[in-house]
Amino acid sequence: MRVAVIGAGVGGIAAAIKLRRSTSASVVIYEQSAGVGGTWFDNRYPGCEVDVHSHAYSLSFLKYDWPRTHATQPELLAYVQHVVERFGLTPHLRLNTRVTDLVWEESTQTYRLSTEHGDSEEFDVVISALGLLNVPRYPDWPGLDTFSGPCFHTSRWQDQDLTGKSVAVVGTGSTAVQIVPAIAPAARQVYVFQRQPGWIEPKNEREFTPRQRWVFRNVPLAQRLNRAWIFHKGNRRFKGYDVGSRYQRRMRGLCERFIATSIQDPATRAAVTPDYPWGCKRPVLSSTFYPALNRGNVELVPHPVAKVTPTGVLDATGTHRDADVLILSTGFQPTKFLSSLDVKGVDGRSIHDVWRERASAFLGITVPGFPNFFMLYGPNTNGGVSVIAQLERQAEVVVRAVRRLERTGARTVDTSPDAARRFLAWIDRRMATSASAMNAGCHNYYHDQAGHNVTQWPAGHLAYALATRLLSPFGLRTPH
Missing domain, CATH: 3.50.50.60 (FAD/NAD(P)-binding domain)
Structure with a gap:
């Protein structure tokens, strides 16, 4: 066949x-x-x-x-x-x-x-x-085609030297929370436009130690057992999607504690805290996004985009922010x-x-x-x-x-x-x-x-x- x-x-x-x-x-x-x-x-x-x-x-x-x-x-x-x-x-x-x-x-x-x-x-x-x-999902904001600087979707990334640039990142989903901490050290200013906050959990990513890598390479069942443990925890975690469950309360509590311990500004903490159940939209995992919001050159804009101008972005409150580069993390x-x-x-x-x-x-x-x-x-x-x-x-x-x-x-x-x-x-x-x-x-x-x-x-x-x-x-x- x-x-x-x-x-x-x-x-x-x-x-x-x-x-x-x-x-x-x-x-x-x-x-x-x-x-x-x-x-x-x-x-x-x-x-x-x-x-x-x-x-x-x-x-x-x-x-x-x-x-x-x-x-x-x-x-x-x-x-x-x-x-x-x-x-x-x-x-x-x-x-x-x-x-x-x-x-x-x-x-x-x-x-x-x-x-x-x-x-x-x-x-x-x-x-x-x-x-x-x-x-990619491209937004239909008025004036998007008039923006004078580089403008692109994250899945169609264009290599840019962002050193000293003012960058507007639209979106706070799984992609944006990776981009913002990565570009913030080089950019002069990063504006993060948030239509609606999402529940974010600490990712706890790290390098495996040399000993751990040796064990996973040489002990026949080590990698399989670790995989089985990951799936066991994931299947148990799925119970949190039941809005009335104990696991739902546990997951919300985990995320709320992460906000409280990671973000310094009370207004920003309030802005990133959702008012809907955990799991309503895809939970985001990131250990570095919230700390990035503490940087002096990163500003969270807790409003959707209303219009794009040749020189920047206008949010729903009518506030205009100048930007040299516009990055669309607007999903698929x-x-x-x-x-x-x-x-x-x-x-x-x-x-x-x-x-x-x-x-x-x-x-x-x-x-x-x-x-x-x-x-x-x-x-x-x-x-x-x-x-x-x-x-x-x-x-x-x-x-x-x-x-x-x-x-x-x-x-x-x-x-x-x-x-x-x-x-x-x-x-x-x-x-x-x-x-x-x-x-x-x-x-x-x-x-x-x-x-x-x-x-x-x-x-x-x-x-x-x-x-x-x-x-x-x-x-x-x-x-x-």
């Missing part, structure tokens, strides 16, 4: 490895960028690093000598390249090649895959590993799944037409009427402890489906519409009591325009591992 993987981030790489190890399928990996790594290839801003422990934010089947508890962007990029070389994937890569269209051909029961270069090929199975946070468009790809399934129906009211998929992986098409990081799969673990479970569903096709001689596997409906109903029931519910009082990236939470998985990773193992045989059907 011929399998196409679209995307050479960690998810696409994991799927290719598992397919080559457990099936006889031939695999081609398409990647629109010039190198592998996905989000870690695209994002190169100062201070860029992951906020999940290295031993959890890595593939379970490969031991690796991590130098730090939380890997930096260059370290993660080197890791992905190591994985590619270790498992011999380089000949299977087609870099600088964006896939534009997939069309199901009923006569051959294959997908016709087309690229931006005008090429087309047929594949028996296609896996989309396009990721979730890769399409995660609810627009497969936005760069047009997929047509049975009877030529587009997946975007199917998703006109709401994006959904069985286990976040498959959609009825789109046989042999699988998604990694699809609707309602963001969460757990580490997205890498979620991606591995999804890749294993694909592997089992391909093995079933090989074993039975069937040409297609499709999704039961009833199973897809039941799964979606369960998602909505679980989301109703979560801190990330639409009416919890915060702005987050989880909901589509109609108010559906289409991105988050409403439980821990163990629950997702069990669901993908136990439910996929009932939801994925091959013809008799």
